[in-house]
Amino acid sequence: AQTVTQSQPEMSVQEAETVTLSCTYDTSESNYYLFWYKQPPSRQMILVIRQEAYKQQNATENRFSVNFQKAAKSFSLKISDSQLGDTAMYFCASGGSGAGSYQLTFGKGTKLSVIP
Amino acid sequence: GAVVSQHPSWVICKSGTSVKIECRSLDFQATTMFWYRQFPKQSLMLMATSNEGSKATYEQGVEKDKFLINHASLTLSTLTVTSAHPEDSSFYICSALDITGELFFGEGSRLTVL
Numbered sequence: 759a760q761t762v763t764q765s766q767p768e769m770s771v772q773e774a775e776t777v778t779l780s781c782t783y784d785t786s787e788s789n790y791y792l793f794w795y796k797q798p799p800s801r802q803m804i805l806v807i808r809q810e811a812y813k814q815q816n817a818t819e820n821r822f823s824v825n826f827q828k829a830a831k832s833f834s835l836k837i838s839d840s841q842l843g844d845t846a847m848y849f850c851a852s853g854g855s856g857a858g859s860y861q862l863t864f865g866k867g868t869k870l871s872v873i874p
Numbered sequence: 875g876a877v878v879s880q881h882p883s884w885v886i887c888k889s890g891t892s893v894k895i896e897c898r899s900l901d902f903q904a905t906t907m908f909w910y911r912q913f914p915k916q917s918l919m920l921m922a923t924s925n926e927g928s929k930a931t932y933e934q935g936v937e938k939d940k941f942l943i944n945h946a947s948l949t950l951s952t953l954t955v956t957s958a959h960p961e962d963s964s965f966y967i968c969s970a971l972d973i974t975g976e977l978f979f980g981e982g983s984r985l986t987v988l
Binding site for chain 1: 906908916917918919920923965967969971975977979980981982
């Protein structure tokens with residue numbers, strides 16, 4: 759079984775500033791994947807970044823990076839140079855290994871508002 | 875990029891009727907699709923895994939006779955909410971897995987049962 763916890767229901771950040779969204783997880787899988795998804799008002803889920811648990815190096819995608827602390831089961835998302843288009847719900851998710859990789863367990867989400 | 879389309883995007887129905895929601899992968903074949911349910915201001919909950927040509931695998935607590943899933947082709951999975959009631963009102967989202975292991979989400983379908 760997997761659980762994902764996002765402790766920040768809402769956050770705001772000034773445009774061009776940096777913000778970090780928190781996520782902790784628990785899993786019984788030996789190998790697993792972690793994801794951050796963005797859900798804008800249009801409701802379509804968009805993959806922001808993905809981390810494979812066996813990789814120690816933190817994933818980075820342009821302005822988005824993660825701080826993956828495997829021992830602490832922590833997977834935070836850092837958004838640099840925040841833009842107005844980053845305003846959305848952000849969901850942290852975990853997936854198992856093999857066929858279960860994409861049977862995702864989502865956290866409750868963090869609503870991020872970027873303020874001009 | 876790959877596109878997953880859901881239809882209808884919004885449906886309103888009377889209590890007791892059945893509603894079918896389609897999930898199509900427009901430019902790739904998806905042997906596996908997933909159905910999620912999202913209540914307002916809540917997270918996504920996995921309902922079932924849909925595999926082409928075989929029966930869907932339902933998560934614990936999801937009524938398979940209530941939520942019928944059919945994955946008849948490599949590009950189409952359907953979710954039928956049978957004898958819908960107001961408590962079934964929700965946002966239903968599908969995702970599809972392509973051959974490279976990339977996962978793509980549909981735009982979601984909002985169901986309102988009166």
